[in-house]
Amino acid sequence: MTLPVPLVDGVTLRLLRPDDGPALAAAYARNREHLAPWEPVRPDAFWTAARQTAQVGVALSEHAAGRGCPLVLDDDGAIVGRLNVSDVVGGAFLNGHLGYWVDAARTGRGLMSAAVRAAVDLARDDLGLHRLQAATLPHNAASQRVLDRAGFTRIGVASRYLRIAGEWQDHVLFQRILDDPPTSTG
Known part of the structure; x- marks a missing residue:
């Protein structure tokens, strides 16, 4: 797959770049309230361009080592979303x-559904993975619809899986076996 990938409404999915720190900080700041129920509590430094620039460096190092693929949704230079394949494990797992x-x-515009479908192709064709997994909070129906549309299947619930919004919260677990045809109902 060749990046960037055109998605919806002129937005493209592309690899994170070393100079994305300020744009990423702006995107996170703009979405601070929107993301708060779905993410860990963040320290004040997280929201700064300096911290995001440092995080970009870490993410690109992980990418160079084959342990991740940090992507952004780009609308003419403005970052309007993130998508990451992280914790990549090779060997017998390829996950x-x-x-x-x-x-x-x-x-609600199909943007993330298109991005996740592109990430499935990227994980299979470029990263050589056999499986992708994802987890959502039980009440995050929108994210579960995105995964369903991309052919992920629900495989269970993990109790107190991640510390989100300051509390250990259960998560619904999903997987997509990348060699199998999608099983989407959406």
């Missing part, structure tokens, strides 16, 4: 974790 978010002003 990665999928995480994503989209700008509050862009929800």
Whole structure:
């Protein structure tokens, strides 16, 4: 797959770049309230361009080492979402974790559904993975619809899986076996 990938409404999915720190900080700041129920509590430094620039460096190092693929949804230079394949494990597992978010002003337009479908292709064809897994809070129906549309299947519930919004919360677990045809009902 060749990046960037055109998605919806002129937005493209592309690899994170070293100079994305300020744009990423702006995207996170713009979406701070929108993301708060779905993410860990963040320290004040998280929201700064300096911290995001440092995080970009870490993410690109992980990418260079084959342990992740940090992507952004780009609308003419403005970052309007993130999508990451992280914790990539090779060997007999060939697995990665999928995480994503989209700008509050862009929800409900099919943008993340298109991005996740592109990430499935990227994980299979470019990263050589066999499986992607994802987890959502039980009440995050929108994210569960995105995964369903991309052919993920629900495989269970993990109790107190992640500390989100300051509390250990259960998560619904999903997987997509990348060699299998999608099983989407959406």
